[in-house]
Amino acid sequence: MKNIAILLTEQYKLLSVAAILDVFETANKFHTEKGMDAPYSLSVLNLGDTKDVVFGAYEAKSIRAEESYDLILIPAFTTDDIKNAVSKNAAFIPWLIKQYQQSAEIATVCTGAFLLGATGLLDGKVATTHVDASKAFAQAFPFVKLMADKTVTQDGKLYTSGGATSSFHLLLHLLQNHCGKEMAIKAAKIFAIDMDRHNQSYFSSFQPIRHHNDEIVASAQEKIETKYQDVATIEEMIRDIPSSRRNIVRRFKQVIGITPIEYLQQTRIEAAKKLLEQTTQQMTEVIYNSGYNDPKAFRKVFRKTVGMTPTEYRDKFKAR
Template structure:
């Protein structure tokens, strides 16, 4: 049985969000042919649609021919929502509002008809805008976390996850996470064996399911608060020092309780947890840019017990310090 996929493209979508998945689903069809398993009916077929049925001008200037307009998609088994090209988060939110009456309506309609809906990268904004993700887990490009959380507070953003799934709705993280998304969809529709073959063909480590190694500490605060900016500046300059909340609050001339409340409001994290993440970020920078030993880096970021630091780093980054250095240095 062939899984019918509809790709809902639009002007300004990421070209790889359209062409990349079709290549991977094509590879799945090739593996089916090699195995001689019902090769007359491919595992996947797809058509590309645009809001008006005209060719789509993608983010890179590449024009993609389409098979019709959104209303001609029929009853697909799988709907794919490409990511939105952007330099700033505001461009994503503006495009989401622009597409609400056309694409948003189609997403809700096809989901109600039983279709699986999947988005890549910033395409999760288009999904979340429909309300289908309210109360559910989702992921997106890690650098868009602030804009996503602000726009969709009812969605449980799980930024560290490469792919999320709930009630036949899939979201994937930053750009090339579409590959992980496609492997998951191939597994869902065609089985684990074909999915593993496809993962090997595209040289994808299918067990890598987290964006954690790539996510820095956010410095885009939810609220503008000069006191908190001063607190963060102190933290950044004193990563090798012990953190004493009462002392820092006293320096800032506020009570500890007020400091905690305002820090949480501005950053979304308690002060000590934010300080810890700054230390991990600095450790990542030193692992990437210096030849310092892990022991020396541990000391520079304020930890005494190297074993404890290694465990903390692995928990936060999903890689050990040594694994991180191997991956992110030449």
């Protein structure tokens, strides 16, 4: 029997905890109904400062109890201020490191990867997180091999998953590792999970940084966002900005994290996604109205950015 701990971090997302408990409880039920021993012993843990009770069935234990675990799961955070959330949960970090050194596996759901990243255990290893939090994760943990498009990653004893429903793919992966593929397939059917989804990039949305104090960069952003359909080159967009192209590009990359040409591409692809979702425009109209003249170039950039073709994207997300 594997001894599993689910951390009740400060600002944890209740949905994450519910999914973890539900899937592992279901695995236990499958086994006991067949007269076999339950494969998992489930506990919820906090820092010991409060008496948390989850769903009326699990009373939290303290990490100070010095118990060892085979698998520790870190749920997602509810807050948009991940840096602050990690700071509030800093007391978990030495405990996580110690458990890992004692052979525990550690798995994270969505933005829970930030707490694992703060331990340093992910340095040099692959990981993923919510696709829209990937940029912040990469900046915070530059030594982690971030695979932002992946639904689930495993590197040795460390597991991470993408946003929201990707947590179920992580849990299926763990079930398959611990109990075999038959168990994972049964759980997939119970929870209606498509086991073959390995990519999450098509769930992303372009969310550029806007809260900064660089007026030149803000001006360049505005030019790109208002003229992306009509202007062929970055030079045309920024020619009225009182600064050299080299200075604008340098400052833009420093503040926003990508170059102006990458920003233009992201803006155009986001416009194309909205047209595919919300209109009945022909593909040639979508291509033209999102600022592209070359259908081949558009399809290449779209697939690279989104992870599927424009037609596949429309089929998946078109409002009926």
